[in-house]
Amino acid sequence: METTRKLIRKQSLEKLYAHLSGSRKIYAPVTAANKQVDYKYNPPYAEVASDHIRSTLSVKNIVFPKVENLFLFTNNRTESTITDIELFKIPEVVLWGAHPCDTAAFDVLRSIFCWDTKDEFFSQRVEKLTVIGFACHKSDDYCFCTSTGLSPDSSKGSDILLSRLQNGDYVADIITEKGNAILDSCPGLFEAAPDEKPVITEVKVKFSHEQVTAKLANAFEHPFWIENSLRCIGCGACAYVCPTCACFDIQDETKGKNGKRYRSWDSCGFGLFTLHTSGHNPRQVQSQRWRQRIMHKFSYMPDRNESLGCVGCGRCSSGCPVDMNISEQLEALQNI
Amino acid sequence: MSENIYKPYLMEIVNIVEETPDVRTFRLKFKNNEEAEKFSFKAGQFGEYSVFGEGESTFCVASSPTRKGYIECTFRKAGRVTNSLANLEIGDTVGFRGPYGNTFPIEEWEGKNLLYIAGGIALPPMRCVIWNTIDLREKYKDITIVYGARTVSDLVYKDELKEWEDRPDIKLITTVDPGGQTPEWRGEIGFVPMVLEKVAPSSDNTVAILCGPPVMIKFTMPVLKKLGFKDKDIYTTLENRMKCGFGKCGRCNVGKVFVCKDGPVFSYEQILELPEEY
Amino acid sequence: MTNLINRAKELLENGTVKVVIGYEAGPTGLARPAFITDPAKAGKLIYDDRCVQNLAVYLTKAEVKNLGKMAIVSTLPVMRSIMMLISEHQVMGDNIVVLGISTEKELLDIADIGVMKGYIEKCDLRNPEKDRETLAMLNALTPAERFAWWQKEMEKCIKCYACRQACPMCYCIRCTVEVNQPQWIPVQANPHGSTEWHILRAMHLAGRCISCGECGRACPVGIPCHLLTMQLADQVNNYFHVHAGTSDNMTSVLSTYEPNDKESFII
DSSP, X not given: OOOEEEEEOHHHHHHHHHHHHHHSEEEEEEEOTTSOEEEEESOOGGGBOOSOSOOSSOSGGGTSOSXXXXXXXXXXXXXXXXXXXXXXXXXXXXXXXXXXHHHHHHHHHHHHHTSSSOOHHHHHXXXXXXXXXXXXXXXXXXXXXXXXXXXXXXXXXXXXEEEEOTTSOEEEEEOSHHHHHHHHHOGGGOEEOOSOOOOOOOOOOOOOHHHHHHHHTTOTTOTHHHHTTTTOOOOSHHHHHOSSOOOEEEEEEEETTEEEEEEEEOOTTSTTTTOOTTSOOSSOSHHHHHHHHHHIIIIIHHHHTSSOSOOOOOXXXXXXXXXXXXXXXXHHHHTO | OOOOTTOOEEEEEEEEEEEETTEEEEEEEESSHHHHHHOOOOTTOEEEEEETTTEEEEEEOOSOTTSOSOEEEEEESOSHHHHHHTTOOXXXXXXXXXXXXXXXXXXXXXXXXXXXXXXGGGSHHHHHHHHHHHHTGGGSSOEEEEEEESSGGGOOXXXXXXXXXXXXXXXXXXXXXXXXXXXXXXXXXXXXXXXXXXXXXXXXXXXXXXXXXXXXXXXXXXXXXXXTXXXXXXXXXXXXXXXXXXXXXXXXXXXXXXXXXXXXXXXXXHHHTSOSOO | OHHHHHHHHHHHHTTSOSEEEEEEXXXXXXXXXXXXXXXXXXXXXXXXXXXOSOGGGGGGOHHXXXXXXXXXXXXXXXXXXXXXXXXXXXXXXXXXXXXXXXXXXXXXXXXXXXXXXXXXXXXXXXXXXXXXXXXXXHHTSOXXXXXXXXXXXXXXXXXXXXXXXXXXXXXOSSOGGGOBTTBOSOSSOSHHHHHHHHHHHHHHHTTTOOOOOHHHHHOTTOOOTHHHHHHHHHHHHHHHOOOTTSSTTOOOGGGOOOTTOOOTTOO
């Protein structure tokens, strides 16, 4: 579909929000008392954040919830039964206010969840999702979207991308049919676009991801991994805040005879992630796990899933308790 | 309604064989006939077996695809799921999803000699392909099976070992670790690599299929090399930890390979290309 | 700072230690743990207000231990952690050189564990003031209000276990949450599973927490989980009159029985 550009005035934006939340759930960023920005369902418009650089967690929760029931069961030994999850009941959701790095991450997740066998839990959620992306007018040192082939005003993953103008109004790029449907449903809120360029932050290019990928092909045994991961404490913070990390666990939980099987977020950084029952562990020490994290995103995924496993949001680095700065490491890896 | 790829088939345990004090074989039948009709698999593939309330565990299908109407699995009591499986009885329900993964290239092996080498609980993943090739016996030349376990009581499939031993068209060599023999033991005594070296099967027009604990593989490889086997003629299965079976959950990722999708069967030539994370 | 750098350099040059664990400045201006093995690189070491992580967590990390004998830049919480780790037989006091840092950011001369003990005894061992204030606020609530307050926090938990991994006292190779026979704690991060995790973590640290606050600082979603362990540190001090990490021979209050222990909690 050809992109059309419209103008939406500051006052109309609130009306658009009200219009969208009238018929669907809306998932939007809110600033908490401690200044953290978290996404919430159906917050009042007055509370919606629009000036933040990044939310604490990414928005992947909306298509890959931290806990997702796979089915319910009753264990009667000889007469056990399974009750399927009614995927068609997944509600329509509008994601409001996500930045281009986060919206681009949906494609990366799709390359994991649907690269071979299609994961319906993920795909159904994506199908029911409409994305109103907001281009970035602010950034910080952790941002490196431009090093991963994206930009602060990339429309990838957005159905409508809003970019702020100097006076607080927005230009709206209508990217997809879903976006067009919104435009059609409330044409009065949109006006002809002005010629003015929106305010877009500048994000410095820190490395060439192609070069990093090329270097990694022969870097498995490099001392870099041990030297640069000594301070990694092996928590899952980076993976859990990451918009593209998709490793998961599958577990059962019961109450009496009834129970459910669910999947929940997991991390390749955990020591027990690959541990065999026999006690053998293919990735025994943290440097191997740190290497896996970088290799998976920048070498294995481009090779296997035809998608870089990183969108440059910088959350893993800003959220790391010991300042494992991924863009710094990738910059260094480019030159090893 | 879309398909839920994580939903297992309901299977009934129709037979249980106590192989060793901690190893059991289940024969499983589909509870739903339609599912049974549609189901097919090939030698080498695996599945996720579950006890509802305890979770899933990964093992190969241990029966041959030439034996229709059921599947079998053999497992050792080791973790949460296998311990609960060990407490089940005939008539109980388990879950099964699969088949997953690739297969042994048995068509490529036609007209060749087959040398199967297994240690301990690694015979089950090989049993499927062994029976598959035995059932298509005329397509292959000599079939040799070298199987070792720590003690006589740790040997699995004892009835089948007897059957293979009695067949003139199969050469079976069984061995137990020194000290693991009983007074009645007539087989070899010694570790698999040493017994293999002693038996010294020819590598000429032969494919070697090797399954066992990492230490056995480590010491058997040099023997196979010495016997003249080429990397591409040696096959094994990798046993990385798995959860999903679809190359998504991330556990079995070794380099760009997902053991659950690209494996579990690999030639040694392919394994040499992988980072050592298996 | 110059003193610290010189001392680190000297220890590495004369072979007393193989690695100095300290802080360096990262590219975004944050301070972060650094592992200096080359005396020529000792100049990277810094110590200022940005240096917040509890470095004692590295004393039990396999790949750091592999480097050889360690010197460690130690503020009071690090020293107290070292005392606990020695008491729990996780590290040997003789194998560690303590580069003590006073509250005035001066390099202390900690010749041995005895000297360190003397220094710790003179310090204020209570929870940090800011946390005492928050705890006082929470303790003034009714149990129902307090539970509701924590439930709101627990909803945020993603079970990334940064709290556990950042804690020097959480050195178990297999944590209770990873034991699945039986499955003590639900794996999923729902309010119930997360609450159980945090209660369990706090209980396992009762009498062992040295009030560094590292768990709460490490939390990527901002749960002040350090308040749970600090509250218990306070309780332990009220009931048993001990502060954790004050000697290299601490006995665990929750797993030690003494005939004169108060039993007032048994009705």
